[in-house]
Amino acid sequence: NAGVTQTPKFRVLKTGQSMTLLCAQDMNHEYMYWYRQDPGMGLRLIHYSVGEGTTAKGEVPDGYNVSRLKKQNFLLGLESAAPSQTSVYFCASSTRTGTYSNQPQHFGDGTRLSIL
Amino acid sequence: GESVGLHLPTLSVQEGDNSIINCAYSNSASDYFIWYKQESGKGPQFIIDIRSNMDKRQGQRVTVLLNKTVKHLSLQIAATQPGDSAVYFCAEKVPGGSYIPTFGRGTSLIVHP
Numbered sequence: 001n002a003g004v005t006q007t008p009k010f011r012v013l014k015t016g017q018s019m020t021l022l023c024a025q026d027m028n029h030e031y032m033y034w035y036r037q038d039p040g041m042g043l044r045l046i047h048y049s050v051g052e053g054t055t056a057k058g059e060v061p062d063g064y065n066v067s068r069l070k071k072q073n074f075l076l077g078l079e080s081a082a083p084s085q086t087s088v089y090f091c092a093s094s095t096r097t098g099t100y101s102n103q104p105q106h107f108g109d110g111t112r113l114s115i116l
Numbered sequence: 117g118e119s120v121g122l123h124l125p126t127l128s129v130q131e132g133d134n135s136i137i138n139c140a141y142s143n144s145a146s147d148y149f150i151w152y153k154q155e156s157g158k159g160p161q162f163i164i165d166i167r168s169n170m171d172k173r174q175g176q177r178v179t180v181l182l183n184k185t186v187k188h189l190s191l192q193i194a195a196t197q198p199g200d201s202a203v204y205f206c207a208e209k210v211p212g213g214s215y216i217p218t219f220g221r222g223t224s225l226i227v228h229p
Contacts, residue, residue: 004159033216040124042205042219043160058216090159104150105217107159 002026006091006108013081013115021076021111023091030096032074033058033105034066036087043090049074050096081115088112124203126224135196137223139189139206146208150217151180151191154203163191163204193225201227 004025013019023032030051035043035058045058049068063085065077074093078085092105129135141149147168152160166173166180166189173180179192189206203224207217 035219040221042221044219045216048216092159104152104162104165105160107152107161109157109159 004091004093004106004108006089006111008111009109010112011114013078013113015081015083015115017081019078019081021078021089021091021113023074023076023093023108025072025074025091025093025106027093027095027106028071029093029106030071031094031105032068033092033094034064034074034076035090035092036060036085037090037110038087046076046089078113083115086113086115124222124224126226128226128228129196131196131198131227131229133196135193135200135225135227137191137193137204137225139191139220139223141187141189141206141208141220142218143208143210144184144187145210147211148209148217149180149182149189150207150209151178151189152205152207152219153200154205154222156202160205196225196227198227198229201225 007022033048034046037043044060046064047066049055052071055066067075089111092107094105095103150165151163153163154160164175164178164180177194181190203222205219205222207219209217
């Protein structure tokens with residue numbers, strides 16, 4: 001039972017390079033999320049998706065793009081990496097939520113990204 | 117304890133003690149609250165949740181208390197074990213929109229054997 005799988009686990013980039021982080025879930029969840037976590041801080045939402053083919057901005061979307069071409073996959077792209085994007089990135093998924101539907105998120109184990 | 121806007125606090129306890137981790141949430145309209153545990157090098161893991169129409173909910177060795185009057189949430193861990201050492205996050209959800217949870221900054225729990 002894999003749950004949420006993130007690849008790669010670690011990556012070092014140079015300023016200006018681009019890359020894509022991949023998140024895959026095998027729980028048939030409708031919702032998927034990308035967060036970043038910086039030292040001493042909680043999780044900040046970058047982008048999220050409420051279903052295949054749809055995406056929306058979160059709290060800190062600048063410098064990132066996302067795509068949800070398949071229900072099970074959610075990709076996070078860095079167009080031109082900057083040192084400020086050095087962080088740990090977490091992907092999560094959950095079942096469809098509504099005002100009175102409460103389901104917790106399932107998280108991957110993160111991608112540790114360093115921008116030099 | 118933990119509060120959105122403050123740097124990461126730390127709670128140190130001895131094995132076998134009871135631990136209480138606090139969280140001051142920000143929105144009085146929040147109606148669902150979740151506690152997560154994050155071990156070093158891992159993603160957050162769901163522990164327990166509570167809806168706003170409840171004051172208390174118990175799980176295995178854990179209890180969550182909700183005080184809506186002062187917008188305060190606490191996680192109590194009974195007979196704390198070294199394996200409980202982790203960062204604990206609370207999250208709140210506000211009705212409406214896409215109902216995405218907002219996370220606090222976490223409390224680091226260190227359990228000494």
